[in-house]
Amino acid sequence: MMRFAPEPFKIKMVEPMGNLNKEERKEAIKTAGYNTFLLKSEECFIDLLTDSGTNAMSDRQWAGLxxxxxxxxxxxNFYHLEETVRxxxxxxYVVPTHQGRGAENILSTLTIKPGDYVPGNMYFTTTRFHQEHNGATFRDVVIDEAHDPNAVLDFKGNVDLNKFQALIDEVGADKIPYICLAVTVNLAGGQPVSMANIKAVSEMAHKYGIKVMFDATRCVENAYFIKTREEGYEDKTIKExxxxxxxxxxxxxxxxxxxCLxxxxxxxxxxDKDLYIRATGMVVQYExxxxxxxxxxRDMEAMAIGLRESMEFNYISHRVNQIRYLGEKLDAAGVPMVKPSGGHAIFVDARAFLDHLDQKTxxxxxxxxxxxxxxxxxxxxxxxxISAGRDNKTGENHVPKLETIRLxxxxxxxxxxxLDYVADAIIQLYQVRHDISGLKWVYEPEVLRFFxxxxEPKNGELIKGF
Ligand SMILES: Cc1ncc(COP(=O)(O)O)c(C=O)c1O
Ligand SMILES: N[C@@H](Cc1ccc(O)cc1)C(=O)O
Structure with a gap:
């Protein structure tokens, strides 16, 4: 058996990648204010900014268009999507939106009252923004280990039931409209939640009349981890x-x-039918x-087809193993990273990588x-x-335990x-890591400031002598 099976697809269409030389890259990142979100796509060689909207569609999805x-x-196409999701x-009930935060806006607006609390297994930027925007306080109820890059656990995205119970005891269940349960947990490193934990959270929440609303964004990746790590699920399909x-x-x-690919x-x-009716009322206002x-x-058609394709075992197994492959290479070279490797990305531990720099300054x-x-x-x-932003009441910086870059x-x-190229580049950079300068703000936007x-570099040059 090969450790890493090859890509389970053939390449039918290709897209050239940008390939700037060193001087051009130095200029490009300076022009982008040292914020990779602000680079032009054509200035990037391998683009690991996000897995969001960057998927390659299959021939069947293109035919679906x-x-x-x-x-x-x-x-x-909506009815096809609706039937598939159901x-x-x-x-x-299925309410379509332009992207995830459209759905977050509707859910938060319709269910949150000012003064409420929304627990979640770690924050996500846009999700927390909508909760706070509607007057709620977000409470992190993920297990402590999720904040520790070196804690190796199969289900590092699990909810700590004691933290959830403590919040209920503290504020009362009527102040908690729902718990937001992310599968997988993006900012913890794409870490999954076990089925046992999901069941337990559901029982606790429902006992108190609190709803369980999933952030389903990477649910197929979570299902893969359940199948390969949780007892009793090895023979079940991803779909099941x-x-x-x-x-x-x-x-x-x-x-x-x-x-959804x-x-x-x-x-x-x-x-809930009543929530559905009110959600459709909001959809016509905003979406x-x-x-x-x-x-x-055509996009709804591609989504219906993609969602079904994503549940094929060969696809999802290759996907998650690509991440593991990159993680193993970096780990073998001693590059500090969040362990174990997750479902969509490798998170390099920037605090340990740049141990001469201070997180806050x-x-x-x-x-x-x-x-x-x-x-x-x-x-x-x-x-x-930078991603964690400021507390919307005190204006103080949130200081997350994880200080990472996401590949x-x-x-x-x-x-x-x-991925070999990416690993080699990061391993080489690790050798000269102490030449990297800290940064200071030139412009700090009020909300979602990382975008x-x-x-600018504090020492004038980002990488000394490069
Ligand atoms: C876990 C998670 N939830 C919600 C969102 C919001 O989705 P969208 O980017 O489609 O608005 C994202 C990505 O932004 C995400 O990764
Ligand atoms: N959800 C996408 C896009 C995104 C990126 C960063 C954010 O904080 C918000 C949205 C991602 O995780 O990559």
Whole structure:
């Protein structure tokens, strides 16, 4: 048996990658304010900024685009998507949105009252933004180990039931409209939640009349980890596991740009008819008709096909193993990273990588993401103190335990050879890590500052002598 099976697809169409020389890259990252979000795509060689909307679609999905029914009302592609989501996820109602945060906006607006609390297994930027925007306080109830890069656990995204119970005791269940249960947990490193934990959370929540709303964004990756790590699930299909997992919840938000293998889209699901009716009322205000929600008919078709494809074992197994492959290479060379490797990305521990920099004043992850780009043309993303933002009440910086850069692998886009290049680049940069300068703010946006913030190197040069 090969340790890493080859790509389970053939390449039918190719897209050239940018290939700037060193001087051009130095200029590009300076122009981008040392923020990799602000680089132009053409300036990047291997683009590991995100796995969101960057998926390669299959020939069947491209064929599906030709079946797009672009009617303003009642597009047949919506009914295909609705039927697929109902079958695979098991929820009664499906509300389409332009992407995940469209669904988060609707859910948060309709269910949160000012003064409420929303517990979750670690924060996610846009999700927390919508919760806070509607007057809630987010409470992190993930297990402590999720914040420790070196804690190796099979299900590092699990909810700590004691923390959940403590919040209920502290504020009262009537102040908790729902628990947001992410499968997998993005900012913990793409770490999964076990089926046993999902069941236990569901029992506790429902005992108190609290709803369980999944962030379903990477649910297929979570199902793969359940199948390969949790006793009793080895013989179940990915489809069966996904279905069972959602059976313990009351609904979900979904960014369709990840596990649905498409480039845009999202949806909100629920079992509650009243919530559904109110959600369709909001869809027409912010997204579009309840039969397209901001998506083109052709995109809904591609999503219906993609969601089904994502449940094929060979696909998902290859995907998760690509991440593991990159992780093993970096780990073998001593590059500090969040362990174990997760479902969509490797998170390099920037605090340990740049141990000469201070998290609060030098922004090591922001500096490392910029340096990786300047050094190699590989685009990654900061996931540390800059992403964590400020407390919306006190204005103080959130100080996350994890200060990382994310090497996010788009689905079906890169081969193992690309990953070899990425690993070599980071391993080489590790040898000269102490030449990397900290950064300082030039422009700090008020909300979701990591997207458009600008910086400059404190020492004038980002990588000394490079
Ligand atoms: C876990 C998670 N939840 C929600 C979202 C929001 O989805 P979108 O980018 O489609 O708005 C994302 C990505 O942004 C995500 O990774
Ligand atoms: N959800 C996507 C896009 C995104 C990136 C960063 C964010 O903080 C918010 C959204 C991702 O995780 O890559």
């Amino acid at each position: 030709m079946l797009g029914d672009e009617a303003y009302g009642g597009s047949r 079958e695979l996820f098991g929820f009664k 596991i996904v279905h069972e997992l959602f059976s313990y919840g009351d609904g979900c938000t979904m960014s369709g740009k990840k596990d 498409t480039n845009i889209g999202g949806f909100l699901c629920m079992n 579009g008709m309840p039969t397209y929600g901001g998506m083109a008919g 030098d922004f090591p992850a922001q500096a490392l993401a910029a340096a990786v780009y300047e050094y190699s043309g590989v685009r990654t993303m900061e996931r540390g103190i 996010t692998i788009p689905r079906r886009v890169y081969t193992y050879a690309h 458009t913030g600008r910086f």
